[in-house]
Amino acid sequence: MGYRFGKRVKFYLGCVLEVIYGRANNCMLCGDFAEDMLCKSCQSKIKYSVIEGEVEKEGIRFKYYSCAYYNSLVKEMIIRLKYKSDFDCGVLLTQLMERLIREKEISFDYITYVPCSEEAFRKRGYNQSEFLSKKLSELTGKSVIHCLIKSKSTKDQIGLDRDARWTNLENSFVVENYKAIKDKKILLIDDVITTGATAFYCGKALLLCGCREVNILTAAKSAI
Numbered sequence: 001m002g003y004r005f006g007k008r009v010k011f012y013l014g015c016v017l018e019v020i021y022g023r024a025n026n027c028m029l030c031g032d033f034a035e036d037m038l039c040k041s042c043q044s045k046i047k048y049s050v051i052e053g054e055v056e057k058e059g060i061r062f063k064y065y066s067c068a069y070y071n072s073l074v075k076e077m078i079i080r081l082k083y084k085s086d087f088d089c090g091v092l093l094t095q096l097m098e099r100l101i102r103e104k105e106i107s108f109d110y111i112t113y114v115p116c117s118e119e120a121f122r123k124r125g126y127n128q129s130e131f132l133s134k135k136l137s138e139l140t141g142k143s144v145i146h147c148l149i150k151s152k153s154t155k156d157q158i159g160l161d162r163d164a165r166w167t168n169l170e171n172s173f174v175v176e177n178y179k180a181i182k183d184k185k186i187l188l189i190d191d192v193i194t195t196g197a198t199a200f201y202c203g204k205a206l207l208l209c210g211c212r213e214v215n216i217l218t219a220a221k222s223a224i
């Protein structure tokens with residue numbers, strides 16, 4: 001219980017700490033001297049990119065955007081954010097995501113995020129995609145709306161092949177708060193897109209509940 005509480009506190013602190021304290025002059029990834037959060041070398045390895053594509057199934061199509069490929073450094077940042085409560089990594093990723101929103105002029109009314117299972121939430125104390133959404137909300141001025149729930153527990157997508165990933169997630173998300181999203185344009189946030197199955201079924205659930213349009217934005221794009 002104390003451990004979980006501690007993680008929760010760290011989550012909220014992560015949202016505000018950098019406002020209160022200045023940053024030390026060390027790269028958050030390698031520890032070398034840095035004028036910003038990252039040294040020049042790590043910055044160049046992350047390689048901000050404008051990645052766009054579509055995920056289509058059952059006659060429904062969503063546009064997705066990602067701002068980096070899932071290379072070793074980006075993978076490390078996402079693992080730190082997801083499993084080690086390293087929210088600085090999340091802050092940095094949202095800066096890249098916000099840049100992509102501006103450059104591609106993506107318009108939306110609300111931000112929402114891919115939910116994690118109750119079990120994962122209990123274990124980690126937070127949802128990394130919710131964290132990314134909250135930081136993006138600060139940067140864009142658009143509200144985050146909580147509306148997706150994972151309605152059934154599914155196997156971890158890691159280790160499943162392409163077809164199994166789709167079957168595993170089929171219709172496993174439900175929507176609450178659907179009055180608030182009716183006729184709205186939603187920006188759906190996740191940390192990584194791989195096959196797009198997770199984002200697709202979240203987007204489908206949102207469309208079925210009356211929202212007008214869903215676009216997907218993830219920090220990274222991974223090949224399976």
Ligand SMILES: [Zn+2]
Pocket residue numbers: 027028029030031032038039040041042043
């Ligand atoms: Zn570095």
